[in-house]
Amino acid sequence: MICSVNGKEHDLEPGETVERLLERLGLQARYALVEVNREPVERSGYATRNLAEGDVVVVARPVAGG
Amino acid sequence: MKIDDPLVIAGRTFRSRLITGTGKYETFEVMRDAILESGCEMVTVAVRRIDFDAPGEDITSFLPEHVLLLPNTSGAATADEAVRIARLARAGGLPDWIKLEVIPDTRYLLPDPVETLRAAEILVADGFTVLPYIMPDPVLGRRLEEAGCATVMPLAAPIGTGRGLKLLEAIGIMIEQATVPVVVDAGLGAPSHAAGAMELGADAVLVNTAIALASDPVGMARGFRLGVEAGRLGYRAGVMDERTEAVATSPVAGAVPAS
Secondary structure: OEEEEOOEEEEOOOOOEHHHHHHHOOOOOOOOEEEEOOEEOOHHHOOOOEOOOOOEEEEEEEEEOO | OOOOOOEEEOOEEEOOOEEEEOOOOOOHHHHHHHHHHHOOOEEEEEEEEOOOOOOOOOHHHHOOOOOEEEEEOOOOOOHHHHHHHHHHHHHOOOOOEEEEOOOOOOOOOOOOHHHHHHHHHHHHHOOOEEEEEEOOOHHHHHHHHHHOOOOEEEOOOOOOOOOOOOOHHHHHHHHHHOOOOEEEEOOOOOHHHHHHHHHHOOOEEEEOHHHHOOOOHHHHHHHHHHHHHHHHHHHHHOOOOOOOOOOOOOOOOOOOOOO
């Protein structure tokens, strides 16, 4: 199952959850901010939100800024 | 600040009237030390996509626990983009406070007032506590207040310029008319600038570059802390009226050289 994650194609397991994707990416950030197809995903729903073929995922986080 | 003079924004009390940005520090360790020395209780952060090939360190692990994170919408050139960033931040667990900045202009980084107002209306309706970054425009300020914004944040001079209170007159009118806290944001280059804004009656100031790029950021953080306190104390105590002609402070009568 091919999805775009931050502009790069990733081959994910069918129905992979957001939580599993974050684990796969090895993300240790305290705040992982996720949107799928331009819709934000609630943090509490990462474990249950399934991704689908062709989904466009953005994973962001807080960074230094003014 | 030890004086009983807290800053209250949207019902939340802050002892410090200095807000700092987290950008441009040489290291996150220096940033953390400067934040602690500044005494600030709210810091801004930006939101960016993670580069999984070079993720780098997580800034939030360096931020003191007692400090409120204020995500900004930097990178947004339209209202819709700002709303998207704000919603992404909140969904991911960041506070529902948002520093709203909608900046289409890359040379002077001046905010778009029309898009800012539109975004503010959407975000307030969506339950956000909105702190909008604007040109010092008293009419726009009133419109943002009516839209339900928690503060107005006029710029003193363009972001990162350090030029001080170039737009002082307009900020003064905003302070006179505002019913929400006025936070002077951007362009303050020295503690004296912060003191000047506070003497004018600003409720708080937001500073980033002047501290982060100082040769001693921690020392400058203390300078701004004291500048803000000095200016606030001066405002509360009542700065004297200016006069054109001198008025002697020593007695006129009884001067020794008198014949």
